[in-house]
Amino acid sequence: MDWPYLIASTVKIVVFAFMMILPLVALSVWAERRVSAAIQDRVGPNRVGPLGLLQPVADGIKFLLKEDFTPNHVRKGYYWLAPALVMIPSLLTCAVLPFGSSLFGEKMVIADLDVGPLFVFAIASLTVYGIVLAGWASNSKYPFLGGVRSTSQMISYEICLGLSVIPLIMIFGELNLGRIVQYQAENGWALLPLWGEGLSLKGFLLAIPVFISFIIFTTSMFAETNRLPFDLPECETELVAGYHTEYSSMKFALFFLGEYAAMIIGSGLAVTLFLGGWSLPFGWLTPEEGAAVPIWQGLVHIGVFFAKVIGFILFFIWIRWSLPRFRYDQLMRLGWVFFFEIALANVILTALILMFVK
């Protein structure tokens, strides 16, 4: 057995998943409430702890103490399974995200897979089972409609999501997220090719398909995480609470937190693919690949990664509280007729640029 590797992985899992992602989930719930309050000229929760920062803790205690009610008419096994199926994939996908360069000679990624994006899509698409099961097992009409909607929505937008990443994979020639970030650190972020090899005609031309990809990726991310303006599976004014109408207490909390976890992982992926992950712009403090990194630099890189992710989350929140909601058929049309076609054309455009521009 490779004990040092196992120990290092365990430490990374505990530190990253349980001491960074989960607190970040709590923090984004708090940020959602405070930022939405700021947008809406309200105060927001400000009683529990300084600036209301302990509000998520209070919410969590409330969720735990509520009666864990299981209605009589549900299919119990599936009903109990569904919340877990929403939460687990969200946390699993964080395994391949490089959240820093390296610390004590250890790469700051839990699993340095060579098929990072594929792993993310494979696992992330499992989330839909949780939602479908929740809608189906609840054996009630509003959750049923919510479940049906989310199935079609998530499956449709997964295609756009996958297609939007292909141009990037073609540009990087790489599926390892760690090396993708390293490449961007040295040669300019995919969206901002202003240094290294990126500072060339080819780099600028490639920024066009990358930008289109970014728009599609971000929009699909909204749809995948069921956030407004795509929150049709749970749109409260039509379907009461959609697929989790029949859930209460901690089971509801798992849906709730799963949504935020998915949002964070999605932001992390977008940051990694488009905005250079943990790297600073203009190649500042960029280590050679595989070279030893001073501890302070490693910490700065982790900080940079989370700063970018938090920026992205704020963007998510800002959009949510500014826009109305799509109608179901409009959403599907947008996905299949508009984004799907553009993403396909975008792949071809990238291929042409890569082929003809030296």
Add this chain to the structure above:
Amino acid sequence: MPPTTKELEIADSAARVSQELEGYQQTTEDLVGEKLVLNMGPSHPATHGVLRLILELDGEIITKADPDVGFLHRGDEKIAENMQYNQFVPYTDRLDYLAPLANNVAYACAVEKLMDWELPARGKAIRVLCCEMARISAHLLGLGAYAMDVGAMTVFLYTFTEREKIYDLCELLTGARFTTSYTRVGGQIRDLPDGFLDQLNTFCDEFLVQLAEIDVLLSRNKIFLDRTKDIGVISKEDAISYGLSGPNLRGSGVEHDLRKAQPYLDYENYDFDIPVGEYGDCYDRYAVRMEEMRQSVKILRQCIKNMPDGAINVEDAKQRVPGKEKVLMSMEELIHHFILVTEGLDAPAGEVYFGAENPKGELGFYIHSKGGGVPYRLKIRAPSFVNLSILPKLLEGRLMSDTVAILGSLDFVMGECDR
């Protein structure tokens, strides 16, 4: 194969009851032809109160919609038969509870028409002020709730901030924020307080700024346009034949506003426009309400500028309760006070109908008097009730998601609908 009828197994007990009671039967010809009967309401986030919609869904498409009203029925019309005219004023607060001031005014005007009284100029101007404040308040809520129904939560809170200011003004004017009970037959309970007009003027300034912001958020928002354009189209003919009134009628392009058509309270002296829509879709109704608020501000400004001095109430020693100091000091007034409070007005026998242009439409009071202080029959023509009648027609064949957009754009209040 002949069509067969199939009973669906539905766990939801309320839906099953409705199915049995109202004889819903699904006729299926093929395997996928089962329809879903969905109970929307009476407690549902989008039904604005206690409206219950029984929707028959084929997938996401509504094949039949059946509004079930009456959950908030209090028997207001019967109650009115058992009390004196003035005692009914608080009940009018609870009709369209988003615009209690306008209801108070409409009711008082109806009884005054029966009594054949004419208010002094200042009294009329104050009533116009009340009506327009109520209109802004009600339209703001309708707009906010509509925006929230299609997912724009922030607009809802913006409108509530403004409504809060109107509530403050109401409190200043009447002493109550919500249940104002401001009018009495033949006048108001009190004159405008000091500085009220200045505060109202400040509100108008702030309100227009906020309204512009809401306009920016919604009016050209692509998602909002997609959700509202060509949805819930009411043709001119339908609007008239279903008896719609208010912004729902004008949204369909019929230029009919009682303030212009049959001016009351000297509305003919005010300069304002009647906005009308073009297609009668949800967006037109939204746009009409937006513009009506601006016109209301225009009327309010004219009120503030030209507020006449003088009495606010009808001066009729036999029919109006005299002032408190007079009651305590003079024999004659004490007697009148006693008679008026115990026996009520001495209303003439006859029948009158008075319709006022309320925020939701034409709120009418039909009073049948056989003389004395109590109406023999009082019928309330509730605009929300009439406007709701077109709902089944609008919903049929639309998507489930359009339900909320259409409900929101019709802007009804169940307190008035069920009365």
